Amino acid sequence: MQDLVIFATAASAIVLEAAPFLLLGSLIGALIEVLVSEQALLRCIPKNALGQVAVGLFAGMLLPTCECGIVPVARRLLLKNVPPRTAIPYMMAAPVVNPVVIASTLFAFQGDLSIIALRLLLVLVPATALGLALGDARPADVLRQRPTDLKKYDAAEAAHLPSGHDHGPGCACGCGHHDHNKLLAILRHTAAEFLSMARFLVFGGVVAAAFKTFLPPEILAAFAGSPALAIAGLMLLAVLLSICSEADAFVAASFGSFPAMAKIAFMAVGAMVDLKLIPLFLAVFRRRVALALIAAPIVAVYAVSLALALGGVR
Amino acid sequence: MTAPATLLRILQGSLLASSGAFMAWLSRSPFYWQLLNPRYSWLTLGAGLILTLLGIIHLLHAGQKGRPTETLALTLFLALAALAILGPDAFAPPPPTYGSGYSGGSLTRTFDDETPQQPTVTVGDITYTRLNLAELLAGETGGWANENGHFAIQGAVLRTPELDRAGYIAVARLYVYCCFADAVGVVTLVAVNHPENHRPGSWVRVLGTLTPDAPFQDRSFEVTGALSTARSQHFVLDANKIEETPVEGVPFILEIRQKAPFAY
Numbered sequence: 001m002q003d004l005v006i007f008a009t010a011a012s013a014i015v016l017e018a019a020p021f022l023l024l025g026s027l028i029g030a031l032i033e034v035l036v037s038e039q040a041l042l043r044c045i046p047k048n049a050l051g052q053v054a055v056g057l058f059a060g061m062l063l064p065t066c067e068c069g070i071v072p073v074a075r076r077l078l079l080k081n082v083p084p085r086t087a088i089p090y091m092m093a094a095p096v097v098n099p100v101v102i103a104s105t106l107f108a109f110q111g112d113l114s115i116i117a118l119r120l121l122l123v124l125v126p127a128t129a130l131g132l133a134l135g136d137a138r139p140a141d142v143l144r145q146r147p148t149d150l151k152k153y154d155a156a157e158a159a160h161l162p163s164g165h166d167h168g169p170g171c172a173c174g175c176g177h178h179d180h181n182k183l184l185a186i187l188r189h190t191a192a193e194f195l196s197m198a199r200f201l202v203f204g205g206v207v208a209a210a211f212k213t214f215l216p217p218e219i220l221a222a223f224a225g226s227p228a229l230a231i232a233g234l235m236l237l238a239v240l241l242s243i244c245s246e247a248d249a250f251v252a253a254s255f256g257s258f259p260a261m262a263k264i265a266f267m268a269v270g271a272m273v274d275l276k277l278i279p280l281f282l283a284v285f286r287r288r289v290a291l292a293l294i295a296a297p298i299v300a301v302y303a304v305s306l307a308l309a310l311g312g313v314r
Numbered sequence: 315m316t317a318p319a320t321l322l323r324i325l326q327g328s329l330l331a332s333s334g335a336f337m338a339w340l341s342r343s344p345f346y347w348q349l350l351n352p353r354y355s356w357l358t359l360g361a362g363l364i365l366t367l368l369g370i371i372h373l374l375h376a377g378q379k380g381r382p383t384e385t386l387a388l389t390l391f392l393a394l395a396a397l398a399i400l401g402p403d404a405f406a407p408p409p410p411t412y413g414s415g416y417s418g419g420s421l422t423r424t425f426d427d428e429t430p431q432q433p434t435v436t437v438g439d440i441t442y443t444r445l446n447l448a449e450l451l452a453g454e455t456g457g458w459a460n461e462n463g464h465f466a467i468q469g470a471v472l473r474t475p476e477l478d479r480a481g482y483i484a485v486a487r488l489y490v491y492c493c494f495a496d497a498v499g500v501v502t503l504v505a506v507n508h509p510e511n512h513r514p515g516s517w518v519r520v521l522g523t524l525t526p527d528a529p530f531q532d533r534s535f536e537v538t539g540a541l542s543t544a545r546s547q548h549f550v551l552d553a554n555k556i557e558e559t560p561v562e563g564v565p566f567i568l569e570i571r572q573k574a575p576f577a578y
Binding site: 001002005006008009010011012013014015017018019020023027040104110142184187188190191192194195196198201202203205206208209212215216220243244246247248250251253254255293 | 321326330337339340348349350354357358360364365367368369371374375380381383384386387388390391394395397398400401452455456489492493495496498499500513536538539541542543544
């Protein structure tokens with residue numbers, strides 16, 4: 001019974017911790033949808049490919065958010081025809097490339113700048129690679145055909161994707177964006193988006209809490225022996241535990257017997273792929289894209305971490 | 315909209331509003347620290363109030379449909395939260411034998427976190443700096459926990475046969491930075507003359523002197539609620555005085571300060 005209560009406590013805590021950020025992400029998405037015109041959004045994005053990727057990589061410095069709330073924002077940006085090579089790098093990088101997470105990582109590792117530099121590197125490499133790999137893909141190429149749970153708005157929004165239709169004044173699409181009703185439209189969008197995303201948060205949180213509660217700690221010790229195993233072991237743990245990127249540095253710092261590169265890989269991959277994010281990716285993006293969003297960070301973080309560890313870094 | 319769909323929407327709106335109301339209540343309740351670091355209570359309160367509003371809007375929005383998995387997820391969350399708060403105490407002290415350390419106190423108790431604290435305690439002619447276990451560990455690199463420094467710490471006693479043989483007890487607490495799910499066990503080894511005199515699970519205050527020692531290899535001990543534990547590889551606390559005391563503040567470590575007065 002003790003384990004069951006600890007499991008319930010951990011699962012509830014994950015949901016309670018992430019819910020405000022998921023709500024914020026849903027609200028930002030709704031605000032973008034209702035108040036920001038497509039033209040205004042696209043004016044902020046450079047025309048060339050490298051510039052578009054760069055804007056995505058570092059947008060988190062202006063709009064800090066953890067991975068708990070990033071998917072609704074990225075999804076909404078894509079629905080506003082922001083190029084995938086900006087929105088996808090933003091989604092992958094912002095949970096780490098933001099001032100809050102940088103500060104918490106520095107604090108957890110007692111001001112060690114090399115740790116934060118390596119963490120940023122391990123996130124920027126796969127985020128950049130994904131952005132560039134997407135090439136000239138359009139939002140409709142990466143989003144699923146019916147990407148949201150906004151129900152009555154779905155058909156209208158899906159129809160808007162190819163044409164780039166904007167819910168401006170006089171729009172009669174039926175999705176609630178009437179001039180006189182913008183506040184209500186924002187609130188309805190936020191509620192629908194939150195409900196749609198929260199189920200993945202709850203189910204992911206339950207699985208993550210089960211691993212936290214029932215995984216024997218001695219299994220961890222078996223991975224600490226070699227860099228290859230240590231990096232793989234802590235990366236797997238990061239995916240399973242689904243710890244928020246604002247707090248994961250403190251957990252990473254506690255793995256005293258593991259090499260530093262394994263701890264950094266833990267912090268890098270957990271912010272991009274975890275049990276909360278995987279079902280969200282699969283629900284929002286086309287299957288091939290979702291699988292790439294899961295596989296690319298894992299492969300890149302492992303390869304770069306191992307190369308750095310074998311090369312004598314940390 | 316069909317009658318079942320309407321019922322599902324009403325149920326879903328009610329569950330969303332209930333989840334929001336629960337969060338708002340929790341943020342002001344004495345149970346909050348069991349789940350999340352109280353520094354985030356304003357965030358939970360704000361999110362709870364907004365979710366309550368959104369739930370009501372969802373409830374009244376006749377055009378909105380519910381999805382069964384969304385309803386199931388909200389029901390599951392509320393059930394787990396109820397079990398976490400109303401269930402049996404997961405952190406009750408273990409039987410007085412060897413075993414895992416616990417995280418201190420009983421979760422069904424409330425704790426006074428407003429007690430004025432003195433930064434030091436003087437016993438005899440020695441003044442001890444009061445700090446928590448995480449601050450003691452961080453102080454090794456931060457420069458405030460040096461060899462031969464005198465420190466007062468509190469935590470739960472943890473014993474294993476290996477620790478007994480080496481002449482140590484471990485004093486443990488959980489460090490919760492954001493929420494219980496990311497909790498880390500923090501342990502300080504305390505050199506004592508008679509480990510068997512100290513009851514596992516009891517909450518103690520230790521007055522001691524920081525002393526260099528070889529790394530202790532035993533990894534068998536664990537702190538309930540933590541997947542991993544952090545402890546010094548260079549120092550132990552050589553006990554001058556150990557006494558069982560009530561928990562001062564909350565059992566979990568919720569803050570690490572980098573200068574006196576420390577959080578204790």
